[in-house]
Amino acid sequence: MRIKKLLATAALAAMTFSLVACGGSNDKSADTSSSDKGTITITGSTSVEPIVNAMKTEYEALHPDVKIQYTGNGSSAGIQDTIKGVNNIGASSRELTDEEKAENLKETVFAYDGIAVAVNPANDVKNITLEQLQKIYSGEITNWKELGGKDAEIYVVSREESSGTRSAFEELIKLEETDGLTSSAAVSEGNGPVQLAVAKNENAIGYVSFAYIDDTVKQLTVEGVEGTVENVKNSTYPLSRPFLFVVKDGADNKTADEFLKFAVSEDGQKCVTDNNGITVAEEEAAQSK
Incomplete structure (x- = not known):
């Protein structure tokens, strides 16, 4: 009887784990076996908030040992936080300036808006x-x-x-x-x-x-x-821009790097579409026409 109860509890836990945010797919592209632990601090654009919060919920469900803290303080502030080492990831809703690019930053475009x-x-x-x-x-x-x-x-x-x-x-x-x-x-x-x-x-x-x-x-x-x-x-609307994450190029931050991979994965991109954003793949397809 005790074994049956344990099996039932394990089955229920597995079902609960699979019900993640952004309408998680059955075929997860993210690595749920990751042993990464720690906190990812993201600061920057308030425009990306709905998408980043959805990604946060999804990622924390897939990686219970990782916690994500997001603060919307503006794109420029988030980029400066990255340059100064205050955050793990900066979030921007605009292109980097030439001066910012000179600060050895690596950018990952995760959506368009x-x-x-x-x-x-x-x-x-x-x-x-x-x-x-x-x-x-x-x-x-x-x-x-x-x-x-x-x-x-x-x-x-x-x-x-x-x-x-x-x-x-x-x-x-x-x-x-x-x-x-x-x-x-x-x-x-x-x-x-x-x-x-x-x-x-x-x-x-x-x-x-x-x-x-x-x-x-x-x-x-x-x-x-x-x-x-x-x-x-289709590039007909004149007011559009990219959403991107920035990190210090060459920084040894495996936990943040894994989140960036998730952001452009199938599951991460579903968080984009679920929050009225345009995925990287959709924009690339439009530009190729």
Whole structure:
């Protein structure tokens, strides 16, 4: 009787272990027998949070001896943490700058994402161009009537300077060709606060990762193209960027290296698709067409 109870308990434990996050597949590509132990500290982009948290849940289920700590403090901060040795892995939602690449960093692109332009649902404007975005965020356009909307001052919402979303957005709208971000812009730290600011103000405009668009805000088309995963894949949506992990090249950190392998594995990439991201394979396929 004692043996039967032990067998039953073991069977139940095996079933529980197989029910991991991201809808784990039956054919696991990750090595569940890994003996790696320790804590992986990840800091950086808030845009990657839904995907990284899903990967964290999945990976910890597959590797019970490993714990992952993620802090969203902005892409630039996460990259600097990696350079200084404060974290094991930095998370960025933009390309590395030449200065950052010179710091002996190794990058792993694990997903691609679109940047959505969000306005309040009460706003009548439906489409916007890159040039109009540039003029709004530089302070040249200040009233919605200049864009076919009502006579109301535009409440501009941007991100903190360390934000990868901000860096990518400003590069894509070529804000560097102007005097820079208007001094009247409200600065919010994180995608969630931007979304909330737009939802609360019918004259607001902001930009967030695709994953943060819901029925509290309205997404504008950009250059007449709808912001969808499919349109990022086929390269027609103008506001898109990579998600990447960075580590110190040559650093002896087997536990972190194993997580990076997981991030681009079948199971890791399922966490990407389950959270409205675009997988590396999908983007490569789109680029090859």
